[in-house]
Amino acid sequence: MPGKANMIVVGMADLNATKSPGVLTTLGLGSCVGIALYDPHMKVAGLAHIMLPDSKAIHNNSNHAKFADTALVKLVAQMERLGAKRASLKAKIAGGAQMFAFNATNENLRVGDRNVEATKRILKEMGIPLIAEETGASFGRTVELYAEDGKFLIKAIGQGIRVL
């Protein structure tokens, strides 16, 4: 993201954490899900861009940031190293779109839904409350997460900007 010095870009199948005044962004979420966590007291934010729901179902699973289950564990650990307290963490999520209008019986073609379902399940298991989401539909999303106040900005083509 050009022009913003404190903006950290999180790639696909990647994650990162930062303290205030840092900002995390990830570009063009499609079927992937952007998982934003923040600790409002310590002002620590973490963002993961996950591609697939479950590392255990897959042979090639060495990249922990690729899967909802392993990415969340890694992201929380990274945020704790920056001073975040797990008990204060809150979550916001975006993405999980179905980019093509398939009449999908093939489960791989509805990977967006499954990414969202898995993310919610794992957040629940970890005891992290999901306080806002913008998921599904059929368009891509770029998101920004502000460590200062946990503001989660969502941009989509032709739809303006929404703040969660």
Next chain:
Amino acid sequence: MAKTSAENIFSDDHLDILKEIGSMGTAHAATALSTMVNKKVTMPVPNVSWTDFHNIANFVGGPENIIVGILVSLSGNIQGMMMHLMELDAAHNIAELIIGTPPPKDKLNFGVMERSVIEEVGNIMLSSYLGSLAGLTNSQIKPSIPYMSVDMANAILSVPASEFGRMADKMLFIESQISIENVKFSGCFVLVPNLHSFYRILRALGVE
């Protein structure tokens, strides 16, 4: 035998074979397209590479650039998906060249005719490549009808990437160029077989 890693599996020799498939495929596609639009169509031999996902997004103008993706899902002996990617302007210009209507002011909008033409061009290119691949691997490949999406490159590429993400962070990337009446249009394909089909293709190429 150790499971082959999907990360660095294709040698230059294998890519040459895949390029040869591409070459036959584009020859078929040029003929088919030329017949459809009744204009002179040429396509150079495509570049084929085993490319990191991020490089593909950059090839079509970066992760947030708006592109047109035409996707077919594959069934039969080779399953997975294949996608044709074009930049927004290229898609409008191809449609204009073929049906003669100028592009709309709002480039994000595609009229019914425009959409149909662009889907069909993508479909012809995809089917031609898949026909060659089926021949080489002695497989039956049944492509679905084409589906079109207009959005940010990353969002569109996330669909094949999550399919291929089960194995590797790379895709088979085929750079394509079409000239219609000497006007050049650049685009690319990505081929994303599922794991089983991936090994079938490798075996056919003599890789174990």
